[in-house]
Amino acid sequence: MLFWPTILLLAVAGAAGYLGGRMPEEWQNIAVLVVAALLVLIGFVVPLLAWLSRRYTITTRRVIVRHGFFVRVRQELMHSRGYDVSVRRSWLQSAFRTGDILINTGQEQPIVLRDVPNASLVQRTLHELMEANQGANAARRPGGQPAGDDHTVAWGER
Numbered sequence: 001m002l003f004w005p006t007i008l009l010l011a012v013a014g015a016a017g018y019l020g021g022r023m024p025e026e027w028q029n030i031a032v033l034v035v036a037a038l039l040v041l042i043g044f045v046v047p048l049l050a051w052l053s054r055r056y057t058i059t060t061r062r063v064i065v066r067h068g069f070f071v072r073v074r075q076e077l078m079h080s081r082g083y084d085v086s087v088r089r090s091w092l093q094s095a096f097r098t099g100d101i102l103i104n105t106g107q108e109q110p111i112v113l114r115d116v117p118n119a120s121l122v123q124r125t126l127h128e129l130m131e132a133n134q135g136a137n138a139a140r141r142p143g144g145q146p147a148g149d150d151h152t153v154a155w156g157e158r
Contacts, residue, residue: 001051001115003092008043012036056113058122060129063103065111077105079133085126087119101126 016036023029049069057064065075077083083106089099099119103111103126116122 002047003096005044005047009040012039012043051115054114056116058126058129061133063111063126065113075111077103077111079126079130081105082130082134085123085130087123089119093119 013036016032019032020036021029023032053067053069055064055066057066061079063077063079065077067073084104086102086104087099088102093099093115096117097119098115098117101113101116101119101122103113105111113122
């Protein structure tokens with residue numbers, strides 16, 4: 001997420017270093033520095049703050065997504081509910097082994113974990129956590145048997 005903003009930062013720093021002080025008028029030198037500062041602010045600092053304001057926490061029971069700078073939003077997804085996990089990668093993300101993890105919960109829009117390092121490992125881990133949690137729920141049922149199509153479970157029987 002910060003690859004292109006970093007390239008922009010280096011280019012602006014190089015251009016401002018080269019052009020700063022070389023203009024014939026003083027106001028032109030000041031304009032070069034002001035434009036460079038605005039480009040760095042908009043092109044690097046804003047994406048950096050957006051990246052820093054996003055947190056993903058994966059525990060053995062749930063996935064917690066927190067994002068937002070001025071308004072904090074927190075989403076929790078229990079592994080026991082079951083969901084589909086897929087990975088989407090751009091060519092640049094493939095080069096750095098990162099990716100966007102899409103968690104489809106059956107709601108209108110999937111939960112997206114953006115630019116996750118080692119996305120394939122995270123996808124496998126989420127699948128394992130979901131299966132382990134569903135297995136633990138099946139063991140808690142009466143008789144310890146999963147409630148499948150060919151099994152009848154009697155609730156509240158003495």
